[in-house]
Amino acid sequence: xxxxxxxxxxxxxxxxxxxxxxxxxxxxxxxxxxxxxxxxxxxxxxxxxxxxxxxxxxxxxxxxxxxxxxxxxxxxxxxxxxxxxxxxxxxxxxxxxxxxxxxxxxxxxxxxxxxxxxxxxxxxxxxxxxxxxxxxxxxxxxxxxxxxxxxxxxxxxxxxxxxxxxxxxxxxxxxxxxxxxxxxxxxxxxxxxxxxxxxxxxxxxxxxxxxxxxxxxxxxxxxxxxxxxxxxxxxxxxxxxxxxxxxxxxxxxxxxxxxxxxxxxxxxxxxxxxxxxxxxxxxxxxxxxxxxxxxxxxxxxxxxxxxxxxxxxxxxxxxxxxxxxxxxxxxxxxxxxxxxxxxxxxxxxxxxxxxxxxxxxxxxxxxxxxxxxxxxxxxxxxxxxxxxxxxxxxxxxxxxxxxxxxxxxxxxxxxxxxxxxxxxxxxxxxxxxxxxxxxxxxxxxxxxxxxxxxxxxxxxxx
Numbered sequence: 001x002x003x004x005x006x007x008x009x010x011x012x013x014x015x016x017x018x019x020x021x022x023x024x025x026x027x028x029x030x031x032x033x034x035x036x037x038x039x040x041x042x043x044x045x046x047x048x049x050x051x052x053x054x055x056x057x058x059x060x061x062x063x064x065x066x067x068x069x070x071x072x073x074x075x076x077x078x079x080x081x082x083x084x085x086x087x088x089x090x091x092x093x094x095x096x097x098x099x100x101x102x103x104x105x106x107x108x109x110x111x112x113x114x115x116x117x118x119x120x121x122x123x124x125x126x127x128x129x130x131x132x133x134x135x136x137x138x139x140x141x142x143x144x145x146x147x148x149x150x151x152x153x154x155x156x157x158x159x160x161x162x163x164x165x166x167x168x169x170x171x172x173x174x175x176x177x178x179x180x181x182x183x184x185x186x187x188x189x190x191x192x193x194x195x196x197x198x199x200x201x202x203x204x205x206x207x208x209x210x211x212x213x214x215x216x217x218x219x220x221x222x223x224x225x226x227x228x229x230x231x232x233x234x235x236x237x238x239x240x241x242x243x244x245x246x247x248x249x250x251x252x253x254x255x256x257x258x259x260x261x262x263x264x265x266x267x268x269x270x271x272x273x274x275x276x277x278x279x280x281x282x283x284x285x286x287x288x289x290x291x292x293x294x295x296x297x298x299x300x301x302x303x304x305x306x307x308x309x310x311x312x313x314x315x316x317x318x319x320x321x322x323x324x325x326x327x328x329x330x331x332x333x334x335x336x337x338x339x340x341x342x343x344x345x346x347x348x349x350x351x352x353x354x355x356x357x358x359x360x361x362x363x364x365x366x367x368x369x370x371x372x373x374x375x376x377x378x379x380x381x382x383x384x385x386x387x388x389x390x391x392x393x394x395x396x397x398x399x400x401x402x403x404x405x406x407x408x409x410x411x412x413x414x415x416x417x418x419x420x421x422x423x424x425x426x427x428x429x430x431x432x433x434x435x436x437x438x439x440x441x442x443x444x445x446x447x448x449x450x451x452x453x454x455x456x457x458x459x460x461x462x
Contacts, residue, residue, distance in 0.1 A: 050130030057105070057127040060134075063098060064106035101137045104144075119156075120144065122164035136167040136175060143179035151186040159186075198222060235261040348377040348389055356396040364419045364436040365401035376402045380412045395419045395436070412436075 036044065063084060066072070072083035085095040105124035108116040118124040123140045126132045140163045144156055159182055167175050204218040220228060236258030238247035249257065348356065353375075362375040375396045381387030395412055397405060404410065411422040419436040 052130075053133050054128060054130035056134055057124075057130075060098060060102040060127070061106055064102040067099070067102070097138045098134060100141055101134055104141045105137060120160045120164070122157075122161045123167075126164045126167060132164070132167040133172075135172040136170075139172055139175045139179055140164060140167070143183060147183060148187045155186055195222065231262055232258045235259075348394060352389065352391060352394065353377060353396075355391045356394055359391065359417070360396035360419065360437050362396065363398040363401055364395045364421075365397055365404070366421055366434040366436045368398060368401055378402055378405060378412075380414075 033041070063080070066083075067080045072078075072080050075083065077083040077086070080099045081092065081096045084090070084099060085092055088095070104119045105127060107118050107124070120137070120140055123132070123137050127134075127137055140160060143163060144152060144159055147155070147159070162182070163175065163179060166178055170178065198221040202219060202221050202224065204216070204220075206214055206216045209215045232255065236254040238249075238254065241247075247254070356377055357375065360375075376399055377394050378397050379387045379389070380393050380395060387393045392414060405412070405421075408427060409424045413420050413422070413433075415435075420433045421436045422431055422433045425431055
């Protein structure tokens with residue numbers, strides 16, 4: 001081992017006091033690594049880690065003293081965490097963790113100037129030895145801080161000793177699992193409160209990224225998380241080796257494929273609630289001529305539309321999806337608007353809903369920025385008042401704007417086959433009509449065809 005490393009590792013020598021050295025200099029002053037034996041490599045890697053941890057303990061003591069002196073406030077910073085983050089250019093979570101641990105492992109002083117033990121003396125001692133790191137200490141600190149008051153009064157010292165001892169042999173993740181079990185044993189009623197808090201904190205968000213891919217972010221309570229893992233694991237398992245070649249997919253790709261398989265199973269289930277008379281399904285709309293051109297001519301572009309997200313999809317993918325689906329034709333007029341397919345019933349049947357979605361999208365209300373969801377078919381003249389259930393008397397709205405139309409008294413008319421919304425005087429004194437609906441794929445196609453020449457068609461294909 002290099003002499004400087006031996007000297008600095010000596011617990012009686014303050015870090016940085018040897019020839020004004022710093023840790024990088026200490027590491028670099030050893031002999032070239034290529035000349036080290038295997039045993040020397042291992043020894044020095046372990047020793048440098050111990051040295052780094054011991055140095056971190058010294059840094060935590062300095063952080064605690066800086067907080068006592070109110071240095072962050074003196075420098076115009078609102079909190080020690082923010083001050084440390086800017087000072088060291090580290091992540092907010094890292095800065096917060098160091099401040100929390102610094103408070104728990106610092107040796108305090110009484111009003112009379114007498115030294116007092118740290119809140120977590122066993123953890124502090126293990127850190128001073130370089131046996132554990134800040135991540136270990138943060139697990140101990142969080143465990144003690146989250147215990148109920150009666151447990152903190154009677155069991156803090158015991159928990160500190162137990163976790164600090166196990167931290168010498170466990171990684172922070174395994175130590176956190178042990179801490180959870182200790183908390184449960186000390187406060188079994190609290191475990192139920194923790195589970196309730198987790199349930200209240202549950203969340204799942206999804207949005208379409210700039211590249212068109214759906215981004216999903218979720219935090220699930222333990223029970224839901226266990227169900228999710230149990231369901232996806234068998235579907236995301238690596239494929240069996242073929243001729244000695246392993247599954248080339250990454251773990252992330254396998255999980256994504258597993259989720260896709262799970263969704264297929266869910267959508268095919270008879271237990272899913274029906275929406276508008278139909279089971280949840282993947283709906284795609286595409287102009288028939290575009291489908292023929294895309295498949296027969298190999299034309300580029302994305303002529304299809306996924307109804308749930310209003311995203312484009314290629315003709316080839318439409319063909320793939322259509323291999324195992326129901327095809328519901330919607331007959332369009334010359335202006336690319338759905339023709340009337342009247343029906344005398346209150347709830348819009350599937351063919352009516354398909355026509356409305358083709359014309360209005362998921363919501364025809366002007367400027368609707370609600371995320372795609374379950375659309376609702378609104379009768380312009382209420383069904384009870386004799387209004388027919390056909391596309392000439394219906395408009396598609398999201399749940400929010402359906403409530404707005406009914407609650408505020410908006411008037412809806414159809415002009416040239418497209419919905420127009422007239423606001424009440426409480427919204428606009430002039431009551432100026434506002435065109436609704438969406439930009440239809442046909443309008444997009446007409447614009448593109450003006451810019452891009454159509455490909456030449458073989459004989460017999462329009």
